[in-house]
Amino acid sequence: MAIDKLRRFVGDIATLVDSGVNEAGLLEQGAHALRELIRVDDWLPDAYVQPSVERYQQFLLYADARERFSVVSFVWGPGQRTPIHDHTVWGLIGVLRGAEFAAPYARNGDGTLRQTGAEVRLEAGHVEAVSPGIGDIHRVRNAYDDRTSISIHVYGANIGAVRRSTYSPDGPPKPFISGYSNHTLPNLWDLGKEQHH
16 A cells, blocks of 8 residues: 555645745645556555445545645445535545546526536546636546546645535525544555555
8 A cells, every 4th residue: 555645746736835835826736746656556555445324435535734725535335426516625535446527616696506517437546627717616526437536636725623504496505514434544654554665
C-alpha cells in the first residue's frame, strides 16, 4: 500500500494553500497534483473504499490542522447519487475507480434552480473543479448500477463541518452538514514501517 502518495499529495496542497496563490491558480495546480494522486489506484487503504447499501460514504482521509483544506474519499455503491447540493468553498474531484456522472446547476434570480449544462461522465483519472466563483451546485451519481465507484475530493475547508445546502427544483434550499462516515484516519506519518528502495 503506497500511502506515501497520499502524504505527498497532502504536502503539495498545504504548500499551495501556504503560497497564497489565487483560487484559479490553486485549482489549476491542485488539479495537477490530484491527477497524479489518482493516476495509479494502489494507495487507498481498504477501510476507506467500503460502500454501504444505505447511502454513499464520505470518508475523511486528512484534515488540515487549521481546517484550510480536507481530503476525502467518496465511495458510491451501485446506482447511488447525491441530492443537488452546493459546497460554499473551492473543491477538486478526481475519479479513482469506476466512473461518475455530474450534472451542473445554478440558481435563477428568483431562487429557482436550473440545470446549466449536460450531465458529464467522469472516467477514472478525470478531475473536475467546483467553487462559488466557477459553479458550485451539482448532482453526482455513480455511472454504474452493478459496481462501486470511488472519487477523491479535496476542499478548501473541513468539508464535513461546513454548513451547506441541498436543493429541490421547486422548494427553498435545505441546510445540511455532511459529517463523515469514518471514526479513524489513515496513518500517513508512520514512516518507520515504510519500505524504501
